[in-house]
Structures are given as structure tokens and as C-alpha cells.
Amino acid sequence: MNVLIAGVGGQGVILFSELLSNIALESGLDVKKSEVHGMAQRGGSVNTHVRFGPRVASPLIEEGTADLLVAFEKLEAVRYLHFLAPDGRLVYDDYRLEPVPVQLGLVPGADDADLDERIARRVGKRLMVPAFAAAFKLGNQRVQNVVMLGAVSGFLPFGEDACREMVRQMVKPEFVELNLVAFDRGLELATA
Amino acid sequence: MNRKLLSGDEAIARGAWEAGCRVAAAYPGTPSTEILESLAGYDGVYCEWSVNEKVALEVALGAATSGVRSLAAMKHVGLNVAADPFFSAAYIGSNGGLVVVTADDPGLHSSQNEQDNRWYGMAAKVPVLCPSDSQEAKDLTGLAFDISEEFDIPVLLRITTRIAHSSTVVELGERAEHPPRGYVKRPTKTIILPAFARARHVDLEGRVDRLRAYAEKTPWNRAEPGDSNLGIICDGVAYQYAREVFPGASFLKLGMVHPFPVELVRRFAAGVSELVAVEETDPFIELQVRALGLAVTGKDRLPRWHELSPRVVRRSLTESEPPPEPEQGLPNRPPALCPGCPHAGLFYALQRQPVIVGGDIGCYTLGALPPHEAMDSCIDMGASITFAHGADKALGKDDKRRRVAIIGDSTFFHSGITGLVNTAYNKSDVITIIADNRTTGMTGHQQHPGTGRTLSGEPTVEVDTARLARACGIEKVVEVDPYRPTETRKRLRELFEEPGPAVVVSKRPCALLVRLQDPPKSVDREKCVACKTCLRLGCPALTMKDGKSHIVATLCAGCGMCADVCPKGAIS
Numbered sequence A: 001m002n003v004l005i006a007g008v009g010g011q012g013v014i015l016f017s018e019l020l021s022n023i024a025l026e027s028g029l030d031v032k033k034s035e036v037h038g039m040a041q042r043g044g045s046v047n048t049h050v051r052f053g054p055r056v057a058s059p060l061i062e063e064g065t066a067d068l069l070v071a072f073e074k075l076e077a078v079r080y081l082h083f084l085a086p087d088g089r090l091v092y093d094d095y096r097l098e099p100v101p102v103q104l105g106l107v108p109g110a111d112d113a114d115l116d117e118r119i120a121r122r123v124g125k126r127l128m129v130p131a132f133a134a135a136f137k138l139g140n141q142r143v144q145n146v147v148m149l150g151a152v153s154g155f156l157p158f159g160e161d162a163c164r165e166m167v168r169q170m171v172k173p174e175f176v177e178l179n180l181v182a183f184d185r186g187l188e189l190a191t192a
Numbered sequence B: 001m002n003r004k005l006l007s008g009d010e011a012i013a014r015g016a017w018e019a020g021c022r023v024a025a026a027y028p029g030t031p032s033t034e035i036l037e038s039l040a041g042y043d044g045v046y047c048e049w050s051v052n053e054k055v056a057l058e059v060a061l062g063a064a065t066s067g068v069r070s071l072a073a074m075k076h077v078g079l080n081v082a083a084d085p086f087f088s089a090a091y092i093g094s095n096g097g098l099v100v101v102t103a104d105d106p107g108l109h110s111s112q113n114e115q116d117n118r119w120y121g122m123a124a125k126v127p128v129l130c131p132s133d134s135q136e137a138k139d140l141t142g143l144a145f146d147i148s149e150e151f152d153i154p155v156l157l158r159i160t161t162r163i164a165h166s167s168t169v170v171e172l173g174e175r176a177e178h179p180p181r182g183y184v185k186r187p188t189k190t191i192i193l194p195a196f197a198r199a200r201h202v203d204l205e206g207r208v209d210r211l212r213a214y215a216e217k218t219p220w221n222r223a224e225p226g227d228s229n230l231g232i233i234c235d236g237v238a239y240q241y242a243r244e245v246f247p248g249a250s251f252l253k254l255g256m257v258h259p260f261p262v263e264l265v266r267r268f269a270a271g272v273s274e275l276v277a278v279e280e281t282d283p284f285i286e287l288q289v290r291a292l293g294l295a296v297t298g299k300d301r302l303p304r305w306h307e308l309s310p311r312v313v314r315r316s317l318t319e320s321e322p323p324p325e326p327e328q329g330l331p332n333r334p335p336a337l338c339p340g341c342p343h344a345g346l347f348y349a350l351q352r353q354p355v356i357v358g359g360d361i362g363c364y365t366l367g368a369l370p371p372h373e374a375m376d377s378c379i380d381m382g383a384s385i386t387f388a389h390g391a392d393k394a395l396g397k398d399d400k401r402r403r404v405a406i407i408g409d410s411t412f413f414h415s416g417i418t419g420l421v422n423t424a425y426n427k428s429d430v431i432t433i434i435a436d437n438r439t440t441g442m443t444g445h446q447q448h449p450g451t452g453r454t455l456s457g458e459p460t461v462e463v464d465t466a467r468l469a470r471a472c473g474i475e476k477v478v479e480v481d482p483y484r485p486t487e488t489r490k491r492l493r494e495l496f497e498e499p500g501p502a503v504v505v506s507k508r509p510c511a512l513l514v515r516l517q518d519p520p521k522s523v524d525r526e527k528c529v530a531c532k533t534c535l536r537l538g539c540p541a542l543t544m545k546d547g548k549s550h551i552v553a554t555l556c557a558g559c560g561m562c563a564d565v566c567p568k569g570a571i572s
């Protein structure tokens, strides 16, 4: 299975990918995860590739072959749509973070309705999950990634409990409880 | 079973630890930084951030010569800085194993070029190993130490970003201790005076000959038989991409690309109808195949620039359907200075001044982009001061634009000091600004000689940049606070008017280092006259909303630079 995760530097894309790839590893599969550090993380566009199965060769997903695209921000969702397989699924947060040059008025921004239209035109299986808003309500916007994990868990071959267990193992002890609540919130949002 | 997901960098650290490495030195640089960060977490290995890559390699060579297994790690351009000791190390040899890791960056994810450091191995006559995933990164690190000791030669382990920053499954092993061999005085080996070095060169060629034979028989250079119509010869992550696209082909997978296994390649070529070399980034393997007089396809079909991917390999080598196209017309999202970044205040102070600014490498290089556009060059680490000096000599007094250099604190220690001494010694009027944010920001906050802490967090001397600048021969040394952009701008203006060289230390810790406690600022819409002065800071938390400045509270770090620059006192 090929899962591409997209977002903006600082949104917790990396931790999400780490959770996902370790859940896959625990289930006995071969796993490869690829990400980029450094310059790209200073508020730039960030994507990580997670692939798992009986045997994985390339750490990178080929365009047009992602089974699942998880996007933490709507513009970033649209930026990576071409990675989706024809029957691939998009799970995205419609939260918007303007690129800094747009915010400073140096280049024109993307119109919200236009982004919606591009998504609708290109993707059949899509689910919008307001994970940032949910995380904000829970009192910590940084759990947006675990809300997302809860939301996509139903589309992964691992089961909820395997995901929860990995959250317990990988999240700092003082944040485990909050993250488990965030995970359940994501589950609810996906099934609502 | 002890299986774990490790990045290539973490796997190299693990491999070094398991192989009994005792001394490791590096200067940070994406994508190599995590090797030392990870290795520092193991017991039994002394790890340090050296001030630059040349120093790191010399430290490792000194340790290896003294009989322990040692490692130096760097990004690809770091090996340019360390090239001098690298070539000498080949003559001198190892004693305790000496492994040099180079992390190349095809695709320029975080670098200034795409150089392919396999050539360094060939040029310096040093064996080159190229892992294709994390397991191999770990295993080949261990092998590199063995080869280094068996053949008395440093070994270059070459990885790329997609190896360094991809995590794949690794079987963990235990540490095998290699007792120190001790230091034995052998002047004709370790002192490369011409008279001794002449003999060492002959000796080196002998070692390379023995390595040539080794390359023919090592299981790390292996043929994987498949369809005989297509034979692919490859190394590194390119092997994985080619495997993905041509699962049934015959492969010759090279774990050791230098010395080149000539006979093995000939035999492989004889068994396939078509031979293709797939590699990043230069035709390193391909040219050596061609030199054997064999027909091979490679960079005539695959791109000579940027990184490979399954898509690029498929598109270049097959007639397959083109993959889906990305959406067009979306705004890019380039990296930007963080909210509260002290560099923003400094660049604000530099904007629209009559200056020519030699830039350098670090987070502050982002000051070259709008809205700041406050830089004229970015060449390599340390080149800001020397560039400005050269410009000063060329332009003379007639050109009224003041020659300025801007350099980060870590970069100053890395290679700025010599340039500054040169400026003082050779009498130019350069104003050198040290953007001192108390850390190595770009690569993720590593300690350096100005922070007062070592890699392991121990307290140590805190080298004072201002005093150091004076010792370099610059008498006028001024300190400014970039969180007060207006005052900083005024102070710089004055300095630009005065003759003679000066150093300005612009001092404020990185905003990610000291999470600011101040509440977010907000704009008084009554007072705001929409002059957009605050936007010139380029802060990601600032924008325009309904015709007035607006601060995004969830992003604001509360630093107050915008309040400082607002001419109407509309921000508090």
C-alpha cells in the first residue's frame, strides 16, 4: 500500500508518518518511508512517502499510484493530487495556511472554491476532515496529525487498536491521553 | 527478532557503533546531520561537532592513526572543505579503521549543488561503498571499517538524500569491540614530506591494486539474474527505482563502485542483450563501462541533473503511458523565515540601503528572497566576507555602495574567521555582520563554539565572537539587537557612512530555541494606515486583511519587531 502524506513544515507530517510506518512494521510487513529534512521544513511544502507490503523496493511512491493521500492543508492536497491512483482515496483537512509570499501580497493566492473544484474534478473517493479545527478545540493544534490518523485508520489494514497502541508507544507520556482523545475524535469525524 | 525502522543516517550510526567505532566527528549538513546526532546517543563512542569538515576529518584521521576505529561524516560539499586531508589520508592510511561518510544531495533538497562525490573516491584513490537501503547502510559501515583496516586505507561511504532520509527495516546486532591498536610512531607513513610521500604513493597504488581484486569477488557486487534481454547496472537508491520499474530484469548491483569490478562487469554484459546504467547523478558507472569498450545506455536517456525516481526511470527508459500531471497554477510554498526570527529584523535594517551584500549559507540565506532581497551572493560557507573583500578591491572608492558581508554564527566559526583576518590584513573597508542567533539554525539547532555546549550537551568554553573579531584585527566591533529593527537600521546607516572595516554582531537567540513567552501582538485597525512597513519584515504571521495589517494570532511569536517598525504605533 502506498500512502503519501502532505502538509506544511511544522504541521506534524513527520510524526504522522513515523506512527504509520511503525504500525505497519509491527504488523510484520516490509516498510519504507521517505521524507526530506532541512530547508524544506522552514514553513515549506512537506511530503512524506510511506509504502508497506510483503516486500517494498523504492522508498518513493510513483505518480499515479498512491492508494491514499493524506493532506493536512487544502492547497497541499491539491498540489499532490497527481500522485493518487485512479481509484485512490483523498483524506484532507480543508484548513488553509497561505504561503508566505501570498500572505505578503507578493503573489496571488489560490481561491478556495477553485481548490474545491479541482479536488472534486479529480478525485472520486474523498473525505474532508476538519482536523485542525478539532485539534484547536481540544486545546492543542499540534494534535492535528493524530486526529488525521484517527480519521484514516479505517482505510488502513491495521485496526484501531494497533494505531492506539503505537500512539501510546511513540508519543511523550504526558501527551498520550490528549492524543488518544484526538485519535478518537478523528475516528468520529471520519464516520460522521 | 530485533527489527527496527531506521533512517539511513541512523543505520550508519548503528553500524558504526556495532563495528566498535570509538571516535566520530562531523560538522552538521543536510542530509548527513543525523548520523552524529544519532551516534552521540550510544555509549562507548566519543562524538563531537567539529568546527568544519576539514577539522572533522583530521580529527578522525588523528584518532584512526592512534589506533581506534573512527568516522567523519559530512554533506557532499563538506568533502570539498575536507578534500585536502582526504587526499593525504589515502597516502597515510588508517591503522584503526577510518570511514568517511559523504551524504550527496541529488535534487538539491537542501544544498547549493548536485556534485557526485563518487568521483572523490576515484580522484583520491579511496574505495567507495554505496548502500541501497538502511540495512545496507548499516552493513556497509561495518564492512568499511574492515576494509579500511585490512587494506590500510580510508573508505568513503557514499549515500544520497533518499538513503539518508528514508527509513527502512534493519536487523539490529550487538557491538563488537575492537580493542585500540595503540599509537606506534611511524614517521615515514604519517609524515607526508615529499621524500616519504613518494614512497607512500607507490604503496597506495599497490593497495588500490589489491582492492581491485577485492572488488571482483566481494558479495556486495552481485549479479541478480533475470531476463537476459535487459541488464541493469546500478548502485545506491537507483537500484530500488530500477527494481520497481523492471522487476524481471537482470541486475548487476554494485555495493562497491570504486575500484571498479572490471571482469565482473564484462561477464555480466556478455550475458545480456542490452546494458543500461542507472545511477545518480553523474555517469560514474557508465563511463567506466564505456571505457571497457562495452555498449551501454545511460545518461543519453536518463537525465544528467536532479534526482531519479521510479517515474523518471520509467519515463526515460520505457514507452509507458505518461503518469498523471500535477495541477497547474498553484502558488508555490517556498521555505520562509519563521515567526520571531531575528534575521527578519536584521534584513529589515538592511533593505534599500546603498550596499552590496556578500551573503552566506544558513537560514539567513532566505534574506535573499522577497521581501528582503538583501543579498548579492551566496557561494559556499564563509564566502560572504571574501566576496565582499574582492568586490571592495575591484570597485574602489568611486563606487559608493558600501561592501557588506552577512554571515551566521556557526558559519563564522566554520570558515569566516580566516576571511575576516584576510579583510583586516589586506585592508578593505568591508562591514561584516555576524547574524548571531546562538545556534546552527538551518540544520536543526546544533551546538557550536559560540554556544558554550558540546554535542553531548556538556558545558564548555563559549568563544566570544566580538572578542574574536577584535583579535582578527578589526578594531571597530559593534553589537546590535535585531529585535529592535529601527535602531539597528539607524546604527547600520551610521556605520556605512564611516570609513574603515567594522564587525557588527547582531545578537538574538533563534525563536525556535527560546520559545517566546510574550502573548501574540495585534493591530489597532483605527491607527493602522496600511503603509505595509510591517510586511517588510517578511514575517509569516503578518498579512493584510480588509485593507489593514493583520496578525495571525496562531502563528505570532510575540517578538514585537512589527510593533517596533510601525510608524503609527498601531501594533501592540
Ligand SMILES: Cc1ncc(C[n+]2csc(CCOP(=O)(O)OP(=O)(O)O)c2C)c(N)n1
Residues within 6 Å of the ligand: B027, B028, B029, B030, B053, B075, B077, B078, B081, B111, B112, B361, B362, B363, B364, B381, B407, B408, B409, B410, B411, B412, B435, B437, B439, B440, B441, B442, B443
Ligand atoms: C561546507 C558546508 N557544510 C555544511 C553545510 C550545511 N549548512 C548550511 S548552513 C549551515 C549552518 C548555518 O548556521 P548559522 O551560520 O549559524 O546560520 P543560521 O542557519 O543559524 O541562521 C550548515 C551547517 C553547507 N552548506 N556547506
